[in-house]
Amino acid sequence: MRLITVSTCSLQQWSLAWEENRRRIVNAVSTAKEQGSSLLVTPELSVSGYSCEDHFLEPETQDIALEVLATIIADDVCEDILIDVGLPILHHGVLFNARCLFKDHKILLFRCKQDLANDDLFRETRWFAPWDRSRQNEKYVLSKELRAATGQDRVPIGASCIEADDCSLAAESCEELFTPKSPHISMGLNGIEILTNSSGSHHSLRKLDTRIELIVNATKKNGGVYIYSNQIGIDGQPRMMFDGSSMIVINGEVKALTSQFSLSDETVSAVVDLDEVTSHRSGSARRMQAIKEPLYPGIPLNASLTSKGEDIDPSIKLSPSIEVIYLAPEAEIALGPAAWLWSYLVKSRQSGFFLPLSGGIDSASTAVIVYSMCRMVAQNVKDGNEDVIKDLRRTCGEADGSNWLPEDPKEICNRLFHTCYMGSENSSKETRDRSQKLAESIGSFHFNADIDLIVAGFTTLFRKLWGFDLRYKVNGGKDAENIALQNIQARSRMVLSYLFAQTLTLVRKRSSGGTLLVLGSANVDETLRGYYTKYDCSSADVNPIASISKLDLRRFIKWAITNLELPVLTNFLSATPVAELVPLAAEMTDEQDMGLSYEELSIFGRLRRIERLGPFGMFQKCLVLFQDMTPRQVFEKVRRFNHYYGINRHKTETLTIGYHAEAYSPDSNRHDLRPILYPTLTWAYNKCWNVVERLEKAAGTEKP
Numbered sequence: 103m104r105l106i107t108v109s110t111c112s113l114q115q116w117s118l119a120w121e122e123n124r125r126r127i128v129n130a131v132s133t134a135k136e137q138g139s140s141l142l143v144t145p146e147l148s149v150s151g152y153s154c155e156d157h158f159l160e161p162e163t164q165d166i167a168l169e170v171l172a173t174i175i176a177d178d179v180c181e182d183i184l185i186d187v188g189l190p191i192l193h194h195g196v197l198f199n200a201r202c203l204f205k206d207h208k209i210l211l212f213r214c215k216q217d218l219a220n221d222d223l224f225r226e227t228r229w230f231a232p233w234d235r236s237r238q239n240e241k242y243v244l245s246k247e248l249r250a251a252t253g254q255d256r257v258p259i260g261a262s263c264i265e266a267d268d269c270s271l272a273a274e275s276c277e278e279l280f281t282p283k284s285p286h287i288s289m290g291l292n293g294i295e296i297l298t299n300s301s302g303s304h305h306s307l308r309k310l311d312t313r314i315e316l317i318v319n320a321t322k323k324n325g326g327v328y329i330y331s332n333q334i335g336i337d338g339q340p341r342m343m344f345d346g347s348s349m350i351v352i353n354g355e356v357k358a359l360t361s362q363f364s365l366s367d368e369t370v371s372a373v374v375d376l377d378e379v380t381s382h383r384s385g386s387a388r389r390m391q392a393i394k395e396p397l398y399p400g401i402p403l404n405a406s407l408t409s410k411g412e413d414i415d416p417s418i419k420l421s422p423s424i425e426v427i428y429l430a431p432e433a434e435i436a437l438g439p440a441a442w443l444w445s446y447l448v449k450s451r452q453s454g455f456f457l458p459l460s461g462g463i464d465s466a467s468t469a470v471i472v473y474s475m476c477r478m479v480a481q482n483v484k485d486g487n488e489d490v491i492k493d494l495r496r497t498c499g500e501a502d503g504s505n506w507l508p509e510d511p512k513e514i515c516n517r518l519f520h521t522c523y524m525g526s527e528n529s530s531k532e533t534r535d536r537s538q539k540l541a542e543s544i545g546s547f548h549f550n551a552d553i554d555l556i557v558a559g560f561t562t563l564f565r566k567l568w569g570f571d572l573r574y575k576v577n578g579g580k581d582a583e584n585i586a587l588q589n590i591q592a593r594s595r596m597v598l599s600y601l602f603a604q605t606l607t608l609v610r611k612r613s614s615g616g617t618l619l620v621l622g623s624a625n626v627d628e629t630l631r632g633y634y635t636k637y638d639c640s641s642a643d644v645n646p647i648a649s650i651s652k653l654d655l656r657r658f659i660k661w662a663i664t665n666l667e668l669p670v671l672t673n674f675l676s677a678t679p680v681a682e683l684v685p686l687a688a689e690m691t692d693e694q695d696m697g698l699s700y701e702e703l704s705i706f707g708r709l710r711r712i713e714r715l716g717p718f719g720m721f722q723k724c725l726v727l728f729q730d731m732t733p734r735q736v737f738e739k740v741r742r743f744n745h746y747y748g749i750n751r752h753k754t755e756t757l758t759i760g761y762h763a764e765a766y767s768p769d770s771n772r773h774d775l776r777p778i779l780y781p782t783l784t785w786a787y788n789k790c791w792n793v794v795e796r797l798e799k800a801a802g803t804e805k806p
């Protein structure tokens with residue numbers, strides 16, 4: 103038996119917040135030691151924060167990272183435990199995304215990431231080079247601060263394992279887990295028993311199971327203890343929300359797991375028996391593969407990490423296995439964007455939120471997410487989380503020395519959250535009432551502000567200038583007038599929102615003043631289709647539902663009725679989505695107006711971004727998917743989607759910062775890089791058309 107206690111942590115690192123990051127690392131070390139640990143793994147780039155982005159290229163960032171590392175290594179708290187932290191390292195003029203493994207004031211190794219993350223939200227090759235001398239070490243010359251802290255002048259850099267007297271370990275980084283030829287495969291075949299993974303891995307809906315399955319399967323097949331550490335919260339780049347779930351797994355069994363969404367740092371440990379790894383690896387086929395595997399260079403630790411034989415303390419208990427319970431997507435929507443909003447609010451140092459609340463599903467979802475955030479904050483207040491209590495008091499303008507300790511989410515909501523129904527002559531009593539009742543249920547500071555006066559100001563000026571009245575289509579107006587009249591309403595609401603966001607703390611006589619963040623509620627499907635007014639309420643400060651589909655939002659609202667105890671939401675579910683921008687007589691449902699259902703938009707979004715299909719590929723796939731439509735109808739749908747996607751693509755360029763939750767998010771700033779100006783895609787349409795004609799001819803349904 104070789105017992106070892108190992109630890110991982112989820113830390114709320116913040117890019118360039120050096121003192122804070124250092125404090126969180128050192129706190130995690132001290133908690134791990136209290137838990138009896140011999141080894142602590144921290145998240146990717148934990149010293150600097152993951153998202154320093156172009157700051158990584160600045161010598162100052164690289165230097166400060168080394169200075170902070172030196173102070174961590176020199177700290178007495180960091181004695182008697184092997185620690186794995188992350189930082190950018192410049193070696194021979196090339197920057198690497200590296201781990202530093204150290205123990206007792208000595209650096210053992212800088213391990214550089216070999217497979218960089220560069221897809222979707224990630225751009226690591228912009229700053230780092232991959233270490234491609236895969237099993238080679240070089241000598242890294244230490245800075246003067248590190249020499250002083252360690253007494254060393256050169257240490258190994260590259261990809262090696264650490265050989266303790268009684269076990270071995272090696273590090274991989276985030277993306278390397280997701281690649282087909284992960285380093286842990288060869289490490290495991292080399293007999294390395296402990297594998298660490300430091301991550302900056304973001305949340306998206308229904309993703310956690312992928313991550314856990316990869317780790318569980320890796321160690322089931324190859325044996326081993328896998329220690330995974332991920333950041334938590336947002337760290338300066340809010341388009342990524344890191345979702346913790348740091349874990350310790352042995353031979354496919356999860357032994358420790360931190361929360362996926364939390365407002366605080368967490369450190370957890372597990373006691374495991376490394377002899378179980380040896381037994382797990384006794385299969386003869388594995389043995390035959392292992393003897394062929396090229397060797398990893400080892401760095402000697404000259405110390406033991408386990409307790410074994412007669413040293414074993416019989417009171418120590420092996421950690422039991424944990425059954426992982428995955429959150430339903432509805433619960434992920436309730437907690438992920440809620441934790442994101444809190445993280446953003448605290449880091450932006452603003453004084454709360456303002457939301458234009460229309461009585462529709464989208465702004466209701468945003469409001470419910472804020473309420474969910476207030477529930478999380480209230481729970482943290484109850485739990486005595488000092489950071490959260492301090493941030494809450496500051497955000498709500500409490501005077502120094504305040505002992506305000508609210509445990510009721512509605513009380514918090516009333517202080518932080520402001521909602522406003524902005525009716526016009528086209529608004530209905532139903533939407534006004536729904537907004538009012540939702541606000542009452544969650545406790546937001548709510549009021550009505552009608553916009554007809556403002557709209558009349560614009561239309562009167564227009565008449566004075568050009569001598570005629572703008573008319574809706576139903577009153578004989580042209581298309582351009584009809585859209586212009588709608589857009590004035592939508593944009594007036596946006597201007598009014600910013601006015602209120604700037605002044606409501608004054609109105610409420612909050613002595614410290616402060617501005618509110620304006621919340622947006624455009625969902626991913628409307629953005630794909632461009633079905634919103636540019637620079638209306640979609641142009642907010644932050645949008646928690648930016649990449650959540652309408653279908654998921656409906657599921658979320660249904661879930662919240664019981665899970666967040668908000669029966670008022672039943673009325674939102676039964677209402678038909680309408681924009682209320684034209685007179686009632688001419689009102690169409692959103693789906694009629696778009697010519698595409700939300701379900702179809704979600705399918706097109708996935709085909710376009712995830713399956714990477716152009717119009718012809720999409721058409722071919724939809725022929726199979728939409729069996730109740732004729733080929734001609736399928737073609738019309740595909741063409742309509744691509745037409746509106748193309749002409750409205752410019753709108754994604756000015757999208758409000760949003761929570762990334764969906765793999766088909768069209769956010770052109772980071773996730774979905776495509777042209778802004780599209781031609782008509784006639785070549786692909788003609789290919790579709792040829793198929794329509796052929797199929798119609800074969801079926802005898804051709805049209806002249």
Ligand SMILES: Nc1ncnc2c1ncn2[C@@H]1O[C@H](COP(=O)(O)OP(=O)(O)OC[C@H]2O[C@@H]([n+]3cccc(C(=O)O)c3)[C@H](O)[C@@H]2O)[C@@H](O)[C@H]1O
Binds near residue numbers: 588634635638681
């Ligand atoms: N290629 C390009 N690059 C840069 N900018 C470009 C552009 N093409 C147009 N533009 C600009 O964009 C403008 C057109 O976009 P925009 O002003 O949004 O106007 P637009 O997309 O024409 O109209 C808004 C649409 O959203 C619908 N809608 C539905 C439901 C609710 C709401 C709501 O607001 O609540 C809206 C409404 O029915 C209408 O179909 C042009 O006037 C021009 O200023």
Ligand SMILES: Nc1ncnc2c1ncn2[C@@H]1O[C@H](COP(=O)(O)OP(=O)(O)OP(=O)(O)O)[C@@H](O)[C@H]1O
Binds near residue numbers: 457464523595624680
């Ligand atoms: N009467 C209103 N009062 C307050 N805000 C409004 C009103 N009408 C629209 N808005 C704001 O403008 C946004 C876009 O309006 P739109 O009519 O496109 O709604 P939507 O995208 O279907 O969202 P919702 O489901 O919230 O109505 C809304 O989400 C809301 O924030």
Ligand SMILES: NC(=O)CC[C@H](N)C(=O)O
Binds near residue numbers: 146276277280302
């Ligand atoms: N930082 C990384 O290497 C992250 C990459 C990985 N694809 C993820 O989404 O988690």
